[in-house]
Amino acid sequence: MPIRSNSKGRGAGIAVVLVALLLAAGCTSGAGGQAPASTAGPPAPAGPLEVELVTTAKVPPGGPSARRAAQQAAPGLQRFLDRYLTAAYVDAAGGEAGWDGLLGLFDTPVRASARKQLDALSLGAAATEVSAVRPGRASARAVVLYGGKRPEAATVRLAFDGTADTAQGSGRVHLRSALQLLATGEGWRIAAFDSRTGPPK
């Protein structure tokens, strides 16, 4: 049975701060401004990154129930996907953070290929032109393979939409990926990927 999860608790707190910031902005700059997503003015603060994750599990005979296994695996997967999108988009804006944080999420045998294909995995070369990325909808569907009582691998289909602010204005950014993940002693790592970015078709 699929298990759905997200990080709304954290998001609610950030939303309160966002309202306060918007109020402050409204009081000081008047009502004549354009919508933040399409202006060239100061970038809006990044919103909460909430990955809506649906998890299912394949368990061995004698292992935990599929539902329990999915519940156990979901938080770790969600943290991993949060880290991925944060490194690929939110922290990448400005191009100063570099890509080591993102590339560290890849299994060693595929890391060199990932480094060559950052444009298909993240903000990529556009990062230097972007001052901020405001996350929009992020959703994922994961199938986790259990070996014994622990997850060993997973396939994740990840979709992310956001808004990027540049000096010329704002525009959307998109990511659609299929990731093959390997569970390691250091957490999940991407063992293979098929990914695309850019404007939607």
Added chain:
Amino acid sequence: MTRNGPAGRWSVPPPPEGARDPRGDGPARRRALAWVAAIGLVAALAAGLVVVVSPRQRASAQDAPALTVQKAHAGSAAPALKGRIVLLTVGSDSGAPKFGRGGAVERGRADALQLVIVDPAKRRGSVLSFPRDSYVPIPGHGTSKINAAMAFGGPRLLVATFERLTGLTIDYYAVTSFDGLTDIVNKVGGVQVDVDMNLRDHFAGAFLDKGRQRLNGAQALAYARARKTLPGGDFDRSRHQGQLLLGGLGTFQRQVAEDPAKVMTWLGVLRDEVKTDLPFPELLRLALVANEIPPSSIRNVPVPSVAGSAGGASVVHLQPGAYALFARIRAGKLS
């Protein structure tokens, strides 16, 4: 193991099940609209203005892309494994309760024997199929049929026998039973195989017409076992076993191309039905590499051999061409 282009290796991920289109009217959408309305109202009050803006108009303004920030890019990659990988795959005649053959799968006689040699960097490989009655030296047990090696000393002795015979280092082994093979094939929905002859073999229960077709578990097992009515006997059977392996690879690739999560399905089935010394991380990486190698780039080579006898028993003697084949593979010449 890198590919770039407009179309990726796998299908583009669809929206998750249950997830709604952001323009839809689901709970998430209603919550978002509520937030937008609330924020707009508070901001308007703070500014001392009365602004009437419908949620739909506001959403449309925000949705309008003003700028293309990033051009379209697509890419994919599988693990870049270094060096040649040699895997011994074994079909055991034990550990198959459905066939009334009990015992441990690793202690049975090896009825199907394939050496799978993969060059990940060059995306090519070979499947060497050995007749089970090949008469060869078995370390510590004189000379005997190769299929007895596993019964004498388990997979380790079988690996040692192959290493002495071929001069190749066997990296891993994988053993399954009759039941295991039928279950694997059935659980993945059948495998597509190019059956290369009409088969009417009552002994193995193989009744198949020549041509490409999807075999279920029972048919796959029968195709792998049929020997007595085949013109080439053991030689034809070995070739058919290699065809099954390649058919399985092609089926795996087609399924994964449609649904990347099928990798987990196949690994789960193999986990349940195969005994192997492959550590799981290597199994996953190897599966991901295998997904990149076209079956047409893998040669199915029955090892040159001829029927004979030894001590009154029917055996198969490897021909000089077999040893020349091993030498070419040791030298890195797979094709």
